[in-house]
Amino acid sequence: MGRKKLIAGNWKMNGSLAANAALMGELLAGIGQPACDVAVCVPAVYLAQVQLLLAGQGGIALGAQDVSQHESGAYTGDVSAAMLKELGARYVIVGHSERRQYQGETDAQVAVKAQRALAAGLTPIVCVGETLREREQGETESVVSRQLSAVIQLNGERLADLVVAYEPVWAIGTGRTATPEQAQTVHAALRALLAAADLQAAGVRILYGGSMNAGNAAELLAQPDIDGGLIGGASLKARDFLKIIETAS
Template structure:
């Protein structure tokens, strides 16, 4: 079975940044896309999902959430369900980000439950994996990352659209970036794991790179073997920077 190369995805993660005035940046991003071959998404704080969806309604830019609860509803003060994100206009959701895994104690099992919740709500998951600096120095990077892939991806993803984002924890927000061979090594290991889990369909999953992606290094990263896009943090907050990354596809 032949599976074509997945369409690149460039997703911006605004994290806990942005208020109503920030929507202008998103509007400029939508207006500056040009004829890019990539799918483009912006994942703002939950407070902006509905307003951003309204601003981008007539554009090609997708809107995503940054997390969702594993349950569909209930007494979970401060949490947001996948159904609520979808109702607000989201099409995607980031799950298992290292900042959630480290700061909120999220396990692979919990991430997998959240992925299942996202699928039930019709959201496309972006599932994050990545090793710490100590794990990389200890030669454990591939084992950690492939273990997270196996533990965080439920079986029902087999016939659904989703992506995996490799984010080395030590590169997020630090300005540090793995070498291209290091990125390729991990992405190839992720691809092998996906095809082991899902067969030929695993070849059609976009594997994104995230971790200090910026206009100056985007082209080299995005053209590396098995890199199918990027999950962008700080550089997605400014239209000029984010568009520079998109144009590097």
């Protein structure tokens, strides 16, 4: 198993200049030399601040939470991949379930966003996941396969440069978590889909992103096809985030 684990924090729409400085201070003081990769995906307005806070260290990479599907131009409010790259971002989340739900992002738009990120030298963290209704109707694998296939079709020659995150929508911020077995089943299906498209994609990391926390991280990360976590609420608490990083290491 040559896949290095990745623990990525998603701050969502949280933070302030003071809170960010305090959180990053605690993380940098406690992280040491982790054996896994670590990233924090912060609101766009804080990228410059966190870039400065992270300067000169190698333990934590910077990430963004979204990217425009356009390169530049008359798209008020959008942030391009080139801008994110210039501000030191290494990762960017695309297709998070909250954006699919609240902003109406489609599979096709998510595929283009991944393409823009890759073209700018960013690593897209492509999110897929099903709702509770879809799970109850037995549609989990068809839904996540549809979502990932759109990205595969547009980015076929760059699949090895992606990160995928499986986020069961019914387990995000609800306190409900997929059992390790439920999560592993979906991760294995996603890995098979990637491998069928490109043998090089066997090295793609597939993160679990449904309410992973300090308490359940160990049994989730023990699954053969779970290569890390996309961490929401727990990434805003230094002690919890460090515990998950330690578990992954």
